[in-house]
Amino acid sequence: MAEALHTVHVNLAADSLERSYPIEIGRGLLTDTSRWQQWVGGRGVVLVTDDQVGPHYAASLHSALGEVGRFTTVQLPAGEQHKHMGTVQQILDAALGDRHERQSLFIALGGGVIGDMTGFAAACFLRGADFIQVPTTLLAQVDSSVGGKTGVNHAMGKNLIGAFHQPRRVVVDLDTLGTLPEREYVAGLAEVIKYGLIRDSAFFDWLIQHASDLKARHLETVATAVRRSCEVKAAVVAEDERESGARAHLNFGHTFGHAIERIQGYGQWLHGEAVAAGMVMAARLSSARGAIEPATVAQLIDFNQSLGLPIGPPPGVTASKLLDAMSSDKKVAAGKVRYILLQRLGSPVITESVTKRDIEGLIDA
Ligand SMILES: NC(=O)c1ccc[n+]([C@@H]2O[C@H](COP(=O)([O-])OP(=O)(O)OC[C@H]3O[C@@H](n4cnc5c(N)ncnc54)[C@H](O)[C@@H]3O)[C@@H](O)[C@H]2O)c1
Structure with missing residues (x-):
């Protein structure tokens, strides 16, 4: 049975209110015919999935849509290596081949x-x-489906x-996590922890207190973690x-x-695993500047370890290699690497003043 547990609103700027949208978080939403019929309203549908997810959920979502137009x-091959223009072309070819219109x-x-x-x-189609x-x-x-970055x-x-x-809406059916491999699930928790660190110290504490329920994917605990994460992301995107x-x-x-990720070659560590290591590094730098307590860094390290997330870069990653890799990142403005540190727990600051010696200190300690 479908149960909507939480709804979070992404409220975009006043001039783009019509683009504001809800994030529905619950269980059984994927197969809730009455909701889908309302959301789709008889329009044509182009359902895009991959070969790991489609076999579990595409047929039930299709039947929940009921009567639609075209x-x-x-169904695409799963994996980051397929995230390129050629695959997007395949989606567009299928939509155009079936004569969908812009209303689809x-x-x-x-x-x-x-x-x-x-x-x-969808952004390119007609x-x-x-x-x-x-x-x-x-x-x-908790992250990529919210905020409108596509590509x-x-x-x-x-x-x-x-x-x-x-998107017009985000439908988070927590039941789908039932088939998600453990490593992928835990990597996602790294982004959840991030929201606590950058915006909400009470949430960070709550996550630590609920570590075992989170790891066990206890439904209500996960629902709360997803809701709070989406609220933080929605607020940042709205701003x-x-x-x-x-x-x-x-x-x-x-x-x-x-x-x-760049130094190791993509596919060694999952993105969330690399972010987990990066967050410990950024927290340690923040602590070395007296901005957060060493005890907070210790909590983060313990939490990562209890979840099975890394707490620093893998062997062989030196400060020079890190600096080289960071300087070639697309987010580097005018040759300067911008670091996001904490000025206190729950409040980040952007700075360029991190030296090679600072970074060496993170690796050799
Ligand atoms: N747009 C944004 O703001 C934003 C933000 C963060 C990350 N990203 C992007 O997100 C991508 C990473 O996303 P991801 O970590 O979800 O990886 P992913 O989409 O590759 O999914 C990971 C694996 O899990 C499988 N899978 C997914 N759901 C499943 C389920 N319920 N049951 C079983 N298997 C399932 C997938 O088939 C895949 O093999 C990257 O390309 C990254 O650039 C975008």
Whole structure:
């Protein structure tokens, strides 16, 4: 039976109220015919999924849609290596081949890879069609499905091609986490912890207190964690939709994390694992400056360890390699690496003043 547990609203700027949208969090939502009929309203549907998620959920979502106009399913191979223009072209070919019109609705059923590509395909299709995110990884539920960043990778780097295109709604059915592999689930928790660190110290404490329920995927605990994460992300996106300021705070742990992914080669550590290591590094730097208590860093390290997340870069990653990798990141403005540190727990600060020696201290200690 469907149960809506929470709804979070992404309220965009006053001039774009019509683009504001809800995030529905609950269970059984994927198969709730009455909700889907209301959301789709008889329009055509292009359902995009991957070959790990589709076999579990695509048929039940399809039947929940009931009577729709044209219906197309695009099932893509799973994995980051398929997040490129060629795959988006496949989505567009299928939609055009089935003669969908701009009124058709794209539905992204999957993790962040499917969400990013489907959103981008929808942004390009006949100059912009609506889409709904149905995220099925924890990372996608708390992060990538919210905020309207869509796109694909290029040989020159990750997410270099894309568009801001907000979904019409985000439907988080927590039941889908039942089939998510443990490693993917835990990697998603890293982004949840991030929201506590950057915006809500009480949430950080709550997460630590509920570590074992979180790890066990206790439904109400996960629902609360997803809700609070979405509230924080929604607030940041509402404040700074196009990342000219506060949205950069969401990159806490990512400057180091992206560099680790780059040095290791993508696919060694999951993104969330690299971010977990990066957050410990950023927290240690913040603590070395007296901005947060050493006890907070110790809590973060213990929490990561209890979940099985890394607490620092893997062997062989030196300060020089990190600096090289960080300088070639697309987010580097005018050759300066910008670090997101904490000025206190729950409040980040952006700074360029981190030296090679500071970074060496994080690796050799
Ligand atoms: N747009 C944004 O704001 C934003 C933010 C963060 C990350 N991202 C992007 O998100 C992507 C990573 O997303 P991800 O971590 O969800 O990875 P993913 O989409 O690759 O999913 C991970 C794996 O889990 C499988 N899977 C997904 N849901 C499942 C389920 N319920 N049951 C069983 N298997 C399931 C997928 O098939 C895949 O093999 C990256 O491309 C990253 O750039 C985007």
